[in-house]
Amino acid sequence: VGGSFGVAGREILVEEFMEGEELSVFGITDGRVVCMLVPAQDHKRLLEKDAGPNTGGMGAYAPVGIATPGLRAEILERIFQPTLEAMTAKGRPFTGLLYAGLMITADGPKVVEFNCRFGDPETQAVLPIMDLSPSFTGILASVANGDGIPENVSSPARGAGVTTVLAAANYPDKPRDGDAISIPEDLGDVLIFHAGTAQRRTGELVTAGGRVLSVTGRAATFEEAQRLSRQAAERISFEGKQFRGDIGWRELDRAAR
Ligand code: GLY
Numbered sequence: 574v575g576g577s578f579g580v581a582g583r584e585i586l587v588e589e590f591m592e593g594e595e596l597s598v599f600g601i602t603d604g605r606v607v608c609m610l611v612p613a614q615d616h617k618r619l620l621e622k623d624a625g626p627n628t629g630g631m632g633a634y635a636p637v638g639i640a641t642p643g644l645r646a647e648i649l650e651r652i653f654q655p656t657l658e659a660m661t662a663k664g665r666p667f668t669g670l671l672y673a674g675l676m677i678t679a680d681g682p683k684v685v686e687f688n689c690r691f692g693d694p695e696t697q698a699v700l701p702i703m704d705l706s707p708s709f710t711g712i713l714a715s716v717a718n719g720d721g722i723p724e725n726v727s728s729p730a731r732g733a734g735v736t737t738v739l740a741a742a743n744y745p746d747k748p749r750d751g752d753a754i755s756i757p758e759d760l761g762d763v764l765i766f767h768a769g770t771a772q773r774r775t776g777e778l779v780t781a782g783g784r785v786l787s788v789t790g791r792a793a794t795f796e797e798a799q800r801l802s803r804q805a806a807e808r809i810s811f812e813g814k815q816f817r818g819d820i821g822w823r824e825l826d827r828a829a830r
Contacts, residue, residue: 591676591683594639594823597695598673600653601712601728603721604666607653608712610703611730612640613695614823619745621819628745629784632802632820633695634735634795635702638827639677648675648682656687668716697766697789698734735798736789737806737820741769741780742813748783752812760805764789780811795824 597615600607613635619625652673660667672688703709715722741748754770756778766789769782786809790801799821806816 593678596675608726632737633698634821635698698736702730702734704729733795733798735802737802738787740815744783752780754778754811763805
């Protein structure tokens, strides 16, 4: 026992293989009440139709058709509430943003991971379609200040958001830095989020990281948001650019069924 893994090889962890669709669910919580944001779906594989190596995320969209009100209620009751209650019972109450990375299996939602932060790139799809009115920012402020949030708080979202990540040459292995980036000025109604970019003294914008930029299309329908996002991703250019033109393909498959 142990083999070439040394001491670490003395213990083997066997994990359940979970099959289904992933769902990223963000909940802002005071430790008791949860304000669930509109669930999103990430695309971890590098290539279209979920092929190729795993990445930090090549794109995301929201809302997700499978996240029905019934499923959201189940996620709240079976995952968020017991987790928060257990943390309080252990004397470590959690407040802030709890991100549940879930697999929606044939037996219902199961937890893949928890994070105590927003997700990337899901946030770029979720926040732009949310109503960021004073009531929502008030919830953030209340949690940050240690005040409670009211029962049944909601975070309305409108339309659809689709985010496409533009990755550098050789991502995810050894992403190449220093490729000049060109962003046309007439990309239309899209949001561009810089991540792995840098500006040279000359003003030139260059790649400086694996996931270089992401571009979010927002529209009344999923199809239009996807078209805006993909079109902008096609038109932004740098040497070795990689992106997926199929962000949200499961949503389209669902609509076609
Ligand atoms: N999208 C995955 C993460 O933020 O961890």
